[in-house]
Amino acid sequence: MNLIGHLINGQTVSDHTRTQPVFNPATGQSTKEVALAGKKTVEQAIAAAEAAFPAWRNTPVIKRARVMFRFKELLEKNADVICRLIGEEHGKISHDAAGELQRGIENVEYACGAPEFLKGEFSKNAGPDIDSWSEFQPLGVVAGITPFNFPAMVPLWMYPMAIVCGNCFILKPSERDPSSTLFIAQLLKEAGLPDGVMNVVNGDKEAVDTLLHDPRIQAVSFVGSTPIAEYIYSTAAANGKRCQALGGAKNHAIVMPDADLDNVVNSLLGAAFGSSGERCMALSVAVAVGDAVADQLIERMEIAMKGLKVGVYSEKDNDFGPVITLQHQQKVVGYINSAEQQGAKVVVDGRNLKPEGYENGFFVGATLIDQVTADMTSYQEEIFGPVLQVVRVQTMEQAMQLINDHEYGNGTCIYTRDGEAARYFTDNIMVGMVGVNVPLPVPVAYHSFGGWKRSLFGDLYAYGPDGVRFYTRRKTITQRWPSANVREGVQFSMPTLS
Numbered sequence: 001m002n003l004i005g006h007l008i009n010g011q012t013v014s015d016h017t018r019t020q021p022v023f024n025p026a027t028g029q030s031t032k033e034v035a036l037a038g039k040k041t042v043e044q045a046i047a048a049a050e051a052a053f054p055a056w057r058n059t060p061v062i063k064r065a066r067v068m069f070r071f072k073e074l075l076e077k078n079a080d081v082i083c084r085l086i087g088e089e090h091g092k093i094s095h096d097a098a099g100e101l102q103r104g105i106e107n108v109e110y111a112c113g114a115p116e117f118l119k120g121e122f123s124k125n126a127g128p129d130i131d132s133w134s135e136f137q138p139l140g141v142v143a144g145i146t147p148f149n150f151p152a153m154v155p156l157w158m159y160p161m162a163i164v165c166g167n168c169f170i171l172k173p174s175e176r177d178p179s180s181t182l183f184i185a186q187l188l189k190e191a192g193l194p195d196g197v198m199n200v201v202n203g204d205k206e207a208v209d210t211l212l213h214d215p216r217i218q219a220v221s222f223v224g225s226t227p228i229a230e231y232i233y234s235t236a237a238a239n240g241k242r243c244q245a246l247g248g249a250k251n252h253a254i255v256m257p258d259a260d261l262d263n264v265v266n267s268l269l270g271a272a273f274g275s276s277g278e279r280c281m282a283l284s285v286a287v288a289v290g291d292a293v294a295d296q297l298i299e300r301m302e303i304a305m306k307g308l309k310v311g312v313y314s315e316k317d318n319d320f321g322p323v324i325t326l327q328h329q330q331k332v333v334g335y336i337n338s339a340e341q342q343g344a345k346v347v348v349d350g351r352n353l354k355p356e357g358y359e360n361g362f363f364v365g366a367t368l369i370d371q372v373t374a375d376m377t378s379y380q381e382e383i384f385g386p387v388l389q390v391v392r393v394q395t396m397e398q399a400m401q402l403i404n405d406h407e408y409g410n411g412t413c414i415y416t417r418d419g420e421a422a423r424y425f426t427d428n429i430m431v432g433m434v435g436v437n438v439p440l441p442v443p444v445a446y447h448s449f450g451g452w453k454r455s456l457f458g459d460l461y462a463y464g465p466d467g468v469r470f471y472t473r474r475k476t477i478t479q480r481w482p483s484a485n486v487r488e489g490v491q492f493s494m495p496t497l498s
Helices: 039-057 061-077 079-090 094-111 153-164 179-190 205-213 226-238 261-277 291-305 326-341 396-405 419-428 464-470
Strands: 002-004 006-008 011-013 019-024 029-035 121-127 130-138 141-145 168-172 198-200 217-223 242-246 251-255 283-289 345-348 367-370 387-393 411-415 433-436 472-480
Touching: 006 039, 006 179, 019 079, 039 130, 039 141, 039 168, 039 198, 039 205, 061 079, 061 094, 061 153, 061 179, 079 094, 079 179, 094 153, 141 153, 141 205, 153 168, 153 179, 153 217, 153 464, 168 205, 179 198, 205 217, 205 226, 217 226, 226 242, 251 261, 251 396, 261 283, 261 291, 261 387, 261 411, 283 291, 283 396, 291 345, 291 367, 291 387, 326 345, 326 367, 326 387, 387 396, 396 419, 411 419, 419 433, 464 472
Parallel strands: 002 029, 141 168, 141 217, 168 198, 217 242, 251 283, 251 411, 283 387, 367 387, 411 433
Antiparallel strands: 006 011, 006 198, 019 029, 121 130, 130 472, 345 367
16 A cells, blocks of 8 residues: 655655555545654654755745746646545545645745845935844744645645745645645755755644644644644744644625525535535525525525535536545534534435445535524534535624624625625624625735634734745844944933934
């Protein structure tokens, strides 16, 4: 059986102490094994990064950017291979994998602009014959811990920016679908990145804890569930590290009485069920304002959902595939059971879906649940599966209160034709990423991604301008060259420009 190793100092390394099976979620079969890095292996990667840092930080920024230009070309050239690897281990349909990769490539494109955004600031004659300027210097060795649901895109949120800013990087991807992540990292070497600047260690909590406690790691980026994000943030902070930890979500869509329901239905189908709902930006709750809107929405969604196709990644006509593991399949089904037991109505039931030829796969069909209330477990917690719940309220204020009261604040949207309502919503909703008739308001690469409340631990968002700030620290230099012919007196008070 194929063993997936690590990438350390430009070489493939296998740690045979512990391994874990990697499954094809469409078939339910294990086809590979991944080596789980122990403390010693992770420390080997950190040492390689630390050794590579002095030369890399002093590499001219234009040369660092040129590596990213070549990297972008290689990502595009190898897109079919990357999408196949994602499909085999994640189950994501090929067109969805291609979309994920493209969003990752856009972050590489942004990183290519490093010579511009790392220029710093300069003020001549800030005082008498005094010049002052700011530089943005790299931190050193930094780490990223990424989730299974976007094995290409989320790592590309992190290391292109970190590396182009002059840092060296340790990536700990999900051990559930590591092949595409490792393959992409190897393309960086092909693009001309020096050995040791980018390292990948596959592993579990032992690898994570090593990264969090090692004093050579200066900063940690994380994307995953809220309980783990909170642990990552608190542990990293306790060890003196800079940290951004993006957590879970419960994204609501308010459907107003004036909304175009045909467009709403099409939007919700993709936003709720795309990628099997395994997105932190998935719309998992539709809040219908008024019973008339709710009834029409349920009726139209039920009809539309009959046409959804679920199956294997390689069949492009499929809309979405399986969930990641058998355990996660059981967890999602458990949430559906819970909603039903607590009084909700399962309108479209995906609990027993078994596509022909893939009966042993980890499938959950598109599920629609009506009459959900805020006290239900399925409403309060993140399901992370192809489940859309409908909550009925009577006013927009009640809908917004539901969203603002929830512990998560990642993404939300409103469907309406009323500009006044949309403006009030965007101004007053307590959520980090907001859409108006846009179901997945994921910021483009030259903005930044992050939620509010318990969806984000840390002060800076991922990628974009906040990514530059996160992976650099400002140094301000004030410089004066006094005349050799002038003797200056002692000054005990604070210098001012009075």
